[in-house]
Amino acid sequence: MQGSDKIAALRRGRLQYVMRTIETNEAGLIARIVAGEKELFHELIRPYERMVYLTLFAIVKNETEAEDGAQEAVISAYRHLASFRGDAKFSTWLVTIAINEGRKRLRKAKTAAEESIEEKEEAHEGDYSPAPLMDWREIPLEALERKELREALRVAVTELPDIYRQVFTLRDLEELNVEETAQALGINPGAVKVRLHRARMMLQKRLVTYLKTTVPARRLFFGRAL
């Protein structure tokens, strides 16, 4: 095992430990809220505020609508907390509520056809190979600190076709695993993997092109000279 893999394995182990602790605490919190300590719901929801908003945004693609939807989703989770069984993780249950809220809003606003959510991969036949450019390798640290690159990534993610943006958001922003993502979106794990791969390749292609035009020439020359 390489050094970086060992570190990754250690981190995974630590993350799993932290997650187990959170889940235990959560189960206790949920029981107390359901028993009447309503105020504790603030505490329960706090670690997931970001996840709820990003999930809504991945579906409705509008900040105001995403925020309103996030509030509704959280209220709905509170009202239905007694029906949470604990056989799924609370985060997965919550993200499913957020997805349903987002879909409901899409239907209401008619800003996008319902079919777009149900689209099949076959509808997106095309080239999902990455961009074979080498300019990236030598500039990652500087590049990752640049605001323009973050903005480019935001735009690129927002412009991904719906089915890819939703999977990418759940997997790579919210760090749900394949099973949880599949469960939340109501698709099979194979489809999650295919969509995630395509989303990542589309983003790689978009951003490599962006970097190519914005990386200072001196760095590129230096990079190539190596």
Added chain:
Amino acid sequence: MKLDCKHVWEHISEYIDGSVDAKLREDIERHLEHCEICSAILDSTRNILILTADDRTFELPVGYSERLHERLAKELENPEGDLKKK
């Protein structure tokens, strides 16, 4: 087995996630040792994921959390806002 670049690209996402089997992983790593193009693709894709996980990339609207908890507080105060029974 000797892999060509296209084969590596097809599995790059699963390779990053650590979900390829040991044999394929080994084949991919052997390919990466001598292929700068695929190494660059791997690095760039990883960098995108690092950037994605950076909270500064996907920021929440200013005041989002405060507004959410205000709304929630109103709901909790509301006597009608009791939890629905199973």
